[in-house]
Amino acid sequence: MKEFVYTSSPSRVVFGSGALNRVAEEIDLLGVSKVLVLSTSGQVKRAEHIVDLLGQRAVGLYSKAVMHVPLETANEALSESKRLGADCAVAIGGGSTIGLAKAIALKSTVADFPIIAIPSTYAGSEMTSIYGFTEGGVKTTGKDPRVLPRTVIYDPDLSLSLAFKLTLTSGMNAIAHAVEGLYAREGNPVMNLMAEEGIHVIASEFSRLKADPANLEARSSILYGAWLCGTVLGNVGMALHHKLCHTLGGAFNLSHAEVHTVMLPHSIAYNASVIPEAMVIMCRALDTGSPASCLQKLARENGAAISLRDLGLPETDLDRAADLAVAKPYWNPRPVERASIRELLQNAWEGLLPSSDY
Ligand code: NAD
Numbered sequence: 001m002k003e004f005v006y007t008s009s010p011s012r013v014v015f016g017s018g019a020l021n022r023v024a025e026e027i028d029l030l031g032v033s034k035v036l037v038l039s040t041s042g043q044v045k046r047a048e049h050i051v052d053l054l055g056q057r058a059v060g061l062y063s064k065a066v067m068h069v070p071l072e073t074a075n076e077a078l079s080e081s082k083r084l085g086a087d088c089a090v091a092i093g094g095g096s097t098i099g100l101a102k103a104i105a106l107k108s109t110v111a112d113f114p115i116i117a118i119p120s121t122y123a124g125s126e127m128t129s130i131y132g133f134t135e136g137g138v139k140t141t142g143k144d145p146r147v148l149p150r151t152v153i154y155d156p157d158l159s160l161s162l163a164f165k166l167t168l169t170s171g172m173n174a175i176a177h178a179v180e181g182l183y184a185r186e187g188n189p190v191m192n193l194m195a196e197e198g199i200h201v202i203a204s205e206f207s208r209l210k211a212d213p214a215n216l217e218a219r220s221s222i223l224y225g226a227w228l229c230g231t232v233l234g235n236v237g238m239a240l241h242h243k244l245c246h247t248l249g250g251a252f253n254l255s256h257a258e259v260h261t262v263m264l265p266h267s268i269a270y271n272a273s274v275i276p277e278a279m280v281i282m283c284r285a286l287d288t289g290s291p292a293s294c295l296q297k298l299a300r301e302n303g304a305a306i307s308l309r310d311l312g313l314p315e316t317d318l319d320r321a322a323d324l325a326v327a328k329p330y331w332n333p334r335p336v337e338r339a340s341i342r343e344l345l346q347n348a349w350e351g352l353l354p355s356s357d358y
Contacts, residue, residue: 004188009234011127012151013227017216019155020118023053023090026151030114034059036086038077038101039093040066043120046092046158050118060084065097067256068134068249074103081108088114091149092158094121094170095256102131102147117149120158121166122174122202122222123256124230127152139250148234154227156220164213168302169257171202171222174229175295176260179268180239181232182278183333191232192281198228199285203295206302240332241267244341247324254311261304262311262351265296266344269354274334292354307351318345 014022027035035058039047044063051058062077081089081104091101098117102125105113117126129148132141159167178195181187202225208218244267245259269292272279282291300306309315322342329336340358347355 001189005186006188006190007235009127009129009148009231010150011148013154014151015154015224015227017155017157017220019153020050020158021053023050023116023118023153024055024057026116026153027054027057027088027090030088030116030150032088032114033057034085034087036077036081036084036089036104037061038065038089038091038097038104039063040097043093043097046120050090050092054090059086062100065091065093065100067096068139069096069099069103069132071133071135074100074107074133078104078107086110086113088116090116090118092118092120094119095123095125098123098125098149099132101149103133105147106131106144113146114150115147116151116153118153118155118158119226121162121257122170122226122229124174124177124226124233127227127230128234130234134250139246141246152227154223156216156223159219159223160214160216164210165303166257167209167213167219167222168206168299168304169255169261171206171226172261172264172295172299172304173257174226175199175202176241176245176264176267177233177238178229179264179278179282179291180241181229181236182281183239183271183275184236185331186236188236191235194228195232196281196285198225198232199282201225202229203286203298206298210302237331239330240270240334240336243330243332243336244325244345248308248313248321251324252313252317252321254308254313258305258311259308261299262306262308262348265292265299265306265354266348266358268292268295269356270340270344270358271332271334272356296354305351308345308349309351313349315349318342318349321345
């Protein structure tokens, strides 16, 4: 056993079909009473239901969360929170809504502003103390313990409305956290266990769900896997793959989950030669000899885009993408070289098989 440091994060997880109905009880446990409910405009009906469940504890609803937390949205939501005298937030939605709650918690003048997150995708933000804002197209991220949701309510019923395509790409986004966790500098055996189980459950449920998107058992398993993968994301640093996805998502406005799906096989192939132990775990989790091509095949066969071209990125942007990806690189087990990254991006743009020669 190698040396390691393991720090657990102080968050409470309530999991199960119908768990949403426990939101008022969970607010009372936190000792707060003036809740601002947050959502995107697309999920406002659900947010209104939360307001009903909270009764007098709800002081307002802000339903303008959008992708990548634009600074103007964060400032407007913060003003609304102050105006209403909110002392906590309940965020129902994906990473965009949870990201907005984090922005409020970070900037709030209320000393302790807890968040209850009720995730409806598999992006994993609910398990991390990472926040981010976008200003003038540039995304700034940071870490602060104040933004870690104090309670997370995982209710698989919420994912019944998630279209199969988003289920697939968001599930791949979750798998990407686990994959990078397996070779993270701060990796540890507890995270490895969670990562292996997370990859395994998510990848093995896609076909059952494709055949029957209303299968609650399969949706429940994927959500459990997403919790595991999100926990890994919250505990260890991410590497090249996340740098590539943040670059492509932030600078070229490509959809977060779809970019992860296209890029993950290529990122694994890039690092494969220097991460033998992680590869063994990935092979076991996916029951394959080649995790990179297995994940690409899984995406393709289930109907996800596997090329950056299909996501709408012009080929002429690849040089800039390569420049941005190698500028201020995240730590990665293999040195990040521009020529290899440019080749990787070309293959990803064309939707070719991930190559062991990057
Ligand atoms: P999202 O939150 O932007 O949601 C995508 C769309 O799906 C939205 O329109 C939303 O309303 C809709 N939606 C969500 N759940 C649904 C459901 N169950 N049924 C029907 N529609 C639903 O997407 P995301 O992938 O969850 O989050 C992406 C954002 O989160 C990015 O900005 C990313 O950077 C951020 N993120 C942050 C962290 C972190 O730790 N801070 C981690 C992961 C992702």
